Amino acid sequence: MPHPIRVLAALSILFLAACATTRPPVRQPGDAVTLGLQEERERSLADTDHWTLEGRLSVASDKDSGSGSLSWRQDGDRYEFVVRGPVTGRTFRLTGGPAxxxxxxxxxxxxxxxxxxxxxxxTVGWQIPLAELKRWVLGLRADTGPADIAFGADRLPSRLVQDGWTVDYRQWDTVRQPAMPSRVFAERPPYKVRLSIESWSFGR
Incomplete structure (x- = not known):
């Protein structure tokens, strides 16, 4: 049986930027303005399913923790997650699609x-909603059910609660338009995932 945290690091890609804006500790309930801006953002990114992010990943449970560098490529329904351990240099690669x-x-x-x-x-007993995560990492609500969303003073999402997960957006790259998350914390006790995104690229 493989060490659980190694598999968590490889599979928890579901979930720390040079031009990023530090997130204020503000969580304002959505109102007509912020929810309208979010709906506009979600429409503009609705068909964004070809992208790559590079960054750092940290995962933890009540029993263990680990971290490594991360490359996540989304190509429509297909995905590739590559995690490299900082000490051992060991590489884990998760790939897949409809098949x-x-x-x-x-x-x-x-x-x-x-x-x-x-x-x-x-492998490790985690229930990870990959379809939702690939939207959450873009700062979008998934279309799988109700979501509670709060906003920062910059009117960008600050916290998203959906499907039992709490997703905190700690930083955004506001130079890029539309703005993209650059620091994302996701938690569903006892599991915690922290993602620091160093770069985004879009297109095939």
Whole structure:
């Protein structure tokens, strides 16, 4: 059985920028203005499903923790997450799409599952909503159910609560338009994921 935190680091990509704006400790409930701006933002990014982010990932549970560099490439329905450990240099690679998911870099060889969510559950017992996460990391609400959203003084999302997860947006890159998250903390006890995004690139 592989060490759990190594798999968490490889699979928790679901969830720390040169031009980033420090987030104020403000969480204002959505009103007509901020919710309208968010709806406009979500319309402008609705078809954004070809992108790559580079950064750092830290994951923790009540039993263990770990961190590493992260490359996440989203290509429509297909994805590739690559995590490299800072000390060992060991690389974990999760790839998949509609036909299934594969995780490479574990002791004992490649693991496979029908999708990333099932593969994670089978490997470490986590239930990770990948479809939602690929929207949350863009600062968008997922279309899977109700979401409670709060905003900072800059009228950008500050906290998003959906599907049992609390997603805190600690920094945004406001030079890029539309602004993009650059520091994202996600938590559903006992699991915590911290993502520091150093760069975004869009397109095929």
């Amino acid at each position: 299934g998911a594969e995780l490479e870099g574990l002791d004992g060889g490649t693991r496979r599952g029908p999708d990333a969510e099932t593969l994670m559950a089978q």
